[in-house]
Amino acid sequence: MNDNTYLSASELLTRFRAGSLDPADYLETLLATAKRQQATVNCAAGIFADEARERARESGRRWREGRARALEGVPVIIKEETAVKGWPRPLASLVFKDKVAAENHPIVDKLLEAGAIPYFQATNPEFCVLGHTWSKLYGVTGNPWSLAHSCGGSSGGSGAALAAGVAPLATGSDMAGSIRIPSSLCGVYGYKPPFGRLACTPTDEYFAQAVEGPMARSFDDLVLMQNVLAGPHPNSYTTLPFTPLPTEYGDLQGMRIAYSPALGHAALAPDVQRNLLRALEGLRGRGAVVEEVDIRWDLEQINKVLLDGLRAIFVDEFMNDIPDADADKLCSYVRHLRDQAKDAPVSIMPSALLAQQLHREMQAKVWGRGYAAFICATLVSTQLPADQDPVAQAMLELDGQPVEAYLGWCLTPAFNLLNRYPVLAAPTGLSDIGVPTGMQIVANAYDDETVFRVAANHARAGSSRLFVDQFPPAC
Template structure:
């Protein structure tokens, strides 16, 4: 069982069906990994083991009597923000330390109905408003590839737990890059669906910048999980009908792909650019015509407008529940947003206006020119400390460049304004200091299958050897100890 930590869900399912693996033994092995990583990576908000072990026994019975479901017996990581009835849900805040979820998020219902076993609750930053993952409640979650560095956020606990080998599937959520940033920094795959593809939680129907989505170590597992999560749910009136994604894809012959490494930003790190170019060469070998286009987007403006829109539809309203007397319990980055909300009402209108302008630019230079997909990096630098504090340290310096510490290093926010665009984050390799790098694969509104087709060919090209030939040091050390 020593290698089970990095076995894909697709393989687990095949071996469960063949009777060569037992769901109970797999869960027990992963629990050991989950407990061991906590001393270094610290990606667990809680472990929910009693119910999980009962579900593993049920999975064993179902395989024996031929009633196994699509994800029967597969352990799953659940982001703390994603509600599971009866599980703690404080949103990493001491202010809400006693809160417990009263009902499941729709995607949890879908996972349970498919036979998956949610058991590992992963960390997120307080109120999910930071691109790293640390809080007063949970401490610092670190990157398994390089412990001093950030695992990203706000789904950083899910990304780190995947990289640490505690389960093959994880949930994430994304309102400014919170799936794509940790997916890229942890070397895994993540999908930000277009709004309406997955059922949202009740009350989030107008929070269109934000969506839930799957995170996995392998491309095939991403398809598997997305096909389970997507589509209507009885509690949602915004979800579109869903046709499952194919499980196999042809090459890219005849496809034209546009790329802009960083929307014209000159501070893109050389190692991220190098890995991106290698990935694009892999797509060319698969038959695609890949050409650079010029996009000159003002990232600072995009970030400011997106954050103002999030304040208007979510953040300010949420922060009103926090009394001034409780402010000392907040992390500095959360309190800064709370204080900002007292300065006056925010508006969603600039987000709508800027989103329309960005789409017109994409149409003029990409979709209207016959390109079917667009690719860019996920961030400008990976030189990000795990405990980076944008309030105390408002500027990040790396290799002669300076970045605004909150979102100034991120290339993800444009596609939260363009929130009907599907965006898939895929790993591209390791940076010079051992942290994974990633790229975003983008398609026009609701064209999910195109981003999966491109990602399938990227995976086949082998441009990234992460979790194939290269594994995080925490795993290598564990294997050495076993040997």
């Protein structure tokens, strides 16, 4: 590992500005890292070195001429699902292995306009419908902290690449936890913004459960990236106006924060709970009043209703477009969804009704009682194999409890139903097997600044040492 491999974007900008590091030279360091990790972690869907080198040389000129932009010269990881014009975009599927993106996703435009250098395309599961990252096209992506264990999904390649030192920033997307799951398992920060905060692609305007968002190794970098990505784009008519987030935050003196360790889930692992409680103590040390509230949701029902809603909006129609002749090319988990699409039709209405019910409970127990934020774990366990197949093994046993294998170990889906809530995923430390754990920081609708304020204080409290003095052994 080069001494500069794990520099943050903020540190890079400082060094570029001072002239002590050149963007083109730094890119070569990361290209070597990207090549090296592929033999172990396997998180690259593609590496686009030539165009990145050209952009890095241009960034160097801009720095020397005093024309640098907000992310000038900072290399960025792009989730394969996130379209970059001219890059392959097969959605990890052999069925679409020859597809190429015709235009940039709006957030890619924003990154390029800010001077960032997309160069590394990160793996995701086929059609982004799994909480792990493996497919027939790309194989299994491992977790840099423990290669045999899951890096999460569907933005698992982005999380793994951040942890492997491939770049300091990454894009992700989240329709059932796909930013927050890999953020937790890879030990990085991730943000699921409220719907409308970031521009979506045309035709995705009604897909409110799913949003794009930033991922980064450090809190300060997450703020930096979110401020670049947020706000209107010419191709999107649903994006809200955006006031940039502060880059400096005061303490939490007097802020009331509610928590429920696992939303009533019976299988919360002791090491996940230990790290969560330590993080909460860190927030108390920053002045917050942190109190447990009784939130016990039917998580199995939430998962089913969310998935049915996703099927109604997107999945069933998409699966029915795949010819029968191509069915054998699909991964087991996609074939399973395709089979479901042939069954009885599903509706989006239960999602809307359940979201309203969940919000009313949050209003009664959290927001209406004066709490500014709510915290829970992201996952109940880290004991998840990298190649776990929920079709071959429908149930898992976690901490002595039977758990449904597809989403039963996640505490994320409720906040995709509550899709106007901002949710920030923050690392809390390492589990007993050396895989990171994480927590979700939640605020009421469109109150982005509160989750960032809480996360800033969590970072300053230092209860997690990941990427400070603890680094993945696989790298």
